[in-house]
Amino acid sequence: MITDFVQNCIDGIMVGSGYSLLALGFTLVFGVLKRLNLSYGPSIMLGAYVGTWSFLNIADNIWLVLLTTICATVVIGIYVEQLCFRAVSKETTIASMVSSFAIWMQLEEIALHLLPERTYPFPAFFDSGLLEFGPFTARSEYLFMFVVMLLLLLILHAFIYRTRIGLAIRAYSDHPSASAYMGIDGSSVLFLAFIIVSIIGGIAGFLILSADSQITPFFGLWATFKGLIAMMLGGIGSLSGAVLGGLILGVIEANAFWYGDPVIRDISSFMLLFTMLIIRPGGIFGHKIEIHQKIASERV
Amino acid sequence: MLNDYLLTVISNIGMISMIAISAYLILITGEISFGQQAYFGISAYAGSIATTLWGWPFWMALIFGSFLAGVAGGLISALTVRINGIYYSIATLAFAEMVRLSLLKFSYQFEIDGEWIGPNGSEGFGEIRWIFENDISILEYTLLIYLVLFLLIAFIYLIEHSKLGMIFRMLGQDPLLASVQGVKIIRYKVLAASLAGFAAGLGGMLYAHSFTYIEPQIFNVMLGVHSLAYGLIGGLGTVLGPIIGVVLDIGFLESIRGIQGYRMIVFGGLMAVMLIFMPRGILDEKRVHRFKKFWEGKTHV
Numbered sequence: 001m002i003t004d005f006v007q008n009c010i011d012g013i014m015v016g017s018g019y020s021l022l023a024l025g026f027t028l029v030f031g032v033l034k035r036l037n038l039s040y041g042p043s044i045m046l047g048a049y050v051g052t053w054s055f056l057n058i059a060d061n062i063w064l065v066l067l068t069t070i071c072a073t074v075v076i077g078i079y080v081e082q083l084c085f086r087a088v089s090k091e092t093t094i095a096s097m098v099s100s101f102a103i104w105m106q107l108e109e110i111a112l113h114l115l116p117e118r119t120y121p122f123p124a125f126f127d128s129g130l131l132e133f134g135p136f137t138a139r140s141e142y143l144f145m146f147v148v149m150l151l152l153l154l155i156l157h158a159f160i161y162r163t164r165i166g167l168a169i170r171a172y173s174d175h176p177s178a179s180a181y182m183g184i185d186g187s188s189v190l191f192l193a194f195i196i197v198s199i200i201g202g203i204a205g206f207l208i209l210s211a212d213s214q215i216t217p218f219f220g221l222w223a224t225f226k227g228l229i230a231m232m233l234g235g236i237g238s239l240s241g242a243v244l245g246g247l248i249l250g251v252i253e254a255n256a257f258w259y260g261d262p263v264i265r266d267i268s269s270f271m272l273l274f275t276m277l278i279i280r281p282g283g284i285f286g287h288k289i290e291i292h293q294k295i296a297s298e299r300v
Numbered sequence: 301m302l303n304d305y306l307l308t309v310i311s312n313i314g315m316i317s318m319i320a321i322s323a324y325l326i327l328i329t330g331e332i333s334f335g336q337q338a339y340f341g342i343s344a345y346a347g348s349i350a351t352t353l354w355g356w357p358f359w360m361a362l363i364f365g366s367f368l369a370g371v372a373g374g375l376i377s378a379l380t381v382r383i384n385g386i387y388y389s390i391a392t393l394a395f396a397e398m399v400r401l402s403l404l405k406f407s408y409q410f411e412i413d414g415e416w417i418g419p420n421g422s423e424g425f426g427e428i429r430w431i432f433e434n435d436i437s438i439l440e441y442t443l444l445i446y447l448v449l450f451l452l453i454a455f456i457y458l459i460e461h462s463k464l465g466m467i468f469r470m471l472g473q474d475p476l477l478a479s480v481q482g483v484k485i486i487r488y489k490v491l492a493a494s495l496a497g498f499a500a501g502l503g504g505m506l507y508a509h510s511f512t513y514i515e516p517q518i519f520n521v522m523l524g525v526h527s528l529a530y531g532l533i534g535g536l537g538t539v540l541g542p543i544i545g546v547v548l549d550i551g552f553l554e555s556i557r558g559i560q561g562y563r564m565i566v567f568g569g570l571m572a573v574m575l576i577f578m579p580r581g582i583l584d585e586k587r588v589h590r591f592k593k594f595w596e597g598k599t600h601v
Contacts, residue, residue: 036386038525083572092579094332098532099572101525106568113561221521232390267401274394281383 003135008254014142016250017149018211021204022227023234023242024149024156025197031237032173032193036097039080039104041224042111043198044205045217047073049111051206052120052215062123062210070202076107077198078191085194086187108220119216122209145207152200153243159196160239169193173237229273235283244284307438311510313550314445318452318503319523320530320542325456325496327531329489330472331384334524335376335392336500338399339369341519343501344508345403345419348428351509353410353418358430358509362448366501373497377490384475396524403516424515428508445506452499456539459495468492500527533571535583544582 022041029037051069058064080103088096129140160166171179172189180186205223209215226249234245249269256268276283319340326333347365350356356364380391409418419425431441459465467488470478479485508514530545553563578584 030386036389083576087576089579094327094532095575095579097332098525098529099575101529102568102571102575104568105564106572109562109564109568228390229394232387236386263401263404267398267405270394270397270401274391274398277383277387277391277394278379281387 004258005255007136008258009251010136010138012251012254013247014138014146014250015254016230016247017142017146018204018208018246019226019230019249020243020246021145021149021152021200021207022223023230023246024152024239025200025204026227026231027234027237027239027242028156028193028200029197030231032169033085033190034173035085035093037080037085037100038097038224039084039100039107040197040201041222041227042104042107042220043076043080044073044201044223045215045220046076046107046111046114047071047198047202048122048205048209048215048219049114049120052122053114055123056115056120060123062125065123066206069206070199073202073205074195074198077194077201079103081190081194085190104220104224108217111220112217119214122213122215124213125207125210139211141207141211145211148203148207149243152203153239156196156200157239165192229269231283232273233276233283235285238283238285241283241285248284304438307442309550309554311438311442311445313546314442314449315503315507315510316527316530316550317449317543317546318506319500319527320534320546321452321456321539322496322498322500322503323524323527324531324536324539324542325468325492325499327528327536328472329468329492330475331489332389332528333392333496334389334521334528335394335396336496336527337519337521337524338392338396339373339497339500340504340507340523341399341403341514341516342372342504343369344504344514344519345406345425347501347505348425348508348514349408349418351430352428353408353412358434362502362505365505366498369501369504370494370498373500374490374494377493378486381486381489393521393524396519396521400516400519403519422516424513425508426513428512428514430509431512441510445510448502448506452502453539453543456499460539464488464491529571532581533574535578535581535587537581537583537585537588541581541583 022044025040026037029040047069050072051065054068055061055065080100084096084099084103088099125141125144130137131140131143160169168179168184169189169192171182171184172186176186179189205219208223209219226246230246230249231242232245233248234241234243249272252272253265253269256265260268319336322336322339323333326336343365345365346368347361350361350364351358376392376395380388383391403419404422407418407420409416409420411417415427417427430436436444459468467478467483470481470483471485471488471492475485504519526549527542530549531542532545533548534543534545535541549567552567
């Protein structure tokens with residue numbers, strides 16, 4: 001009994017590290033932009049499609065797939081940034097969200113033109129092996145993903161809190177116009193943030209898909225959903241919150257799947273999100289949000 | 301001239317317009333809801349159960365389903381009054397997905413004439429035969445849809461030109477100022493959400509009876525985000541805005557069947573470019589105001 005539960009938690013943390021990776025990208029872009037990029041998941045998917053395409057058509061080389069996936073995701077990220085976030089004026093946050101949704105539709109269709117079948121194989125990073133720790137097991141590729149996720153968290157944290165560029169990003173995110181007076185170029189901060197986020201997305205997509213060893217057109221929606229839920233659970237704008245949110249989501253899902261079925265798993269993750277938003281909207285690590293105070297302080 | 305195919309497209313536009321109006325109502329109060337498809341779905345199921353399984357008359361079932369959807373909308377809005385912005389959007393999304401996934405588990409069947417009829421989880425809910433049993437042609441059903449749509453638009457138009465509509469827009473533009481003016485924000489937000497749920501419910505119930513088969517997958521997040529996008533394309537200045545959005549989307553997509561497979565690439569790009577120049581849609585508040593001025597100037601002369 002208890003062994004099952006612990007095993008579920010291990011599985012959950014392993015799968016959840018993928019959610020954490022996605023949430024890291026979401027939380028960065030939302031923290032900087034204060035606007036929601038719905039097309040994040042689909043752009044990762046299209047990037048991974050390009051990676052698979054190179055795997056099928058150019059060479060059976062895992063590093064090539066990794067490189068093409070990341071590069072394609074970055075290019076698509078820049079496209080999304082230019083079209084949906086830079087060009088749309090800052091006051092109209094809804095418009096950029098809807099236009100990122102329009103681009104989502106576009107990206108999905110481009111992906112389907114690139115590779116029209118239902119599913120394609122995605123190359124595994126290394127041969128999957130089952131690691132055993134006493135009565136518990138973990139798949140090596142998931143363990144690898146977990147380690148990469150922690151590494152990325154450390155690197156990002158150091159980058160955001162220890163470098164001058166990170167300081168510029170934080171300043172912009174805190175107060176765009178005040179940071180402009182300090183000589184920070186807002187549009188290059190945005191551009192940089194999008195590139196970083198796309199690189200994280202490319203790595204996340206590559207690791208998740210190579211653990212699954214296949215890619216389907218549903219990956220875009222899936223990635224957007226899981227990243228969003230994990231980000232909201234952890235608290236917007238917090239890096240460690242995003243990671244924790246992803247891991248919690250993974251553990252809850254693994255247990256709900258074990259004791260129930262896939263539908264119960266999905267219901268429980270949305271129910272968790274909904275309850276969290278009602279009881280503690282700021283997430284686990286987020287600050288309390290007081291709507292009126294916030295608006296009032298912005299006025300002053 | 302009006303063949304069945306064209307009528308189906310036209311009636312589709314009518315039904316989807318109702319959920320677009322519902323998303324629009326939330327949009328003018330300043331929130332973004334990703335979850336209007338939940339109310340569409342709740343009413344589709346409730347209304348169809350009422351006509352097929354309980355044998356209720358059509359109009360009663362329509363009101364029943366929409367009323368239930370309105371109550372659900374009000375309830376969710378009451379639960380989420382403390383949050384706004386992205387938190388509200390994600391909460392509505394979570395609720396809508398909960399509804400959709402619960403419908404996958406929802407089974408309620410009666411044996412009618414030796415056949416089991418009723419919603420059965422992921423297999424959906426078929427045999428909603430009201431229009432066949434009552435010998436209603438597609439043309440008649442389309443007219444019925446447009447009658448309901450007309451009443452809905454007239455109702456929303458009246459609201460928008462009353463104090464209530466002013467309060468809704470005030471909430472959207474500046475909730476703090478509104479509360480300083482003595483507007484009970486919570487009360488009006490819940491009211492707007494109930495109205496929005498009711499409007500989506502009308503569309504959902506009509507949709508179920510038009511297609512005679514529904515399944516939970518229809519009420520996924522894509523429907524909700526599309527209905528949101530319609531308001532933004534058409535414009536947030538008038539209730540006709542979302543309808544323009546629907547006509548543009550469905551009409552445009554149907555008319556460019558020739559480039560099947562590329563239409564989302566074209567349409568998605570067009571939409572993104574359009575939102576750069578018109579971030580609040582074609583008929584936004586400014587243009588509506590200008591049209592009104594122009595019109596009044598003409599009638600005076």
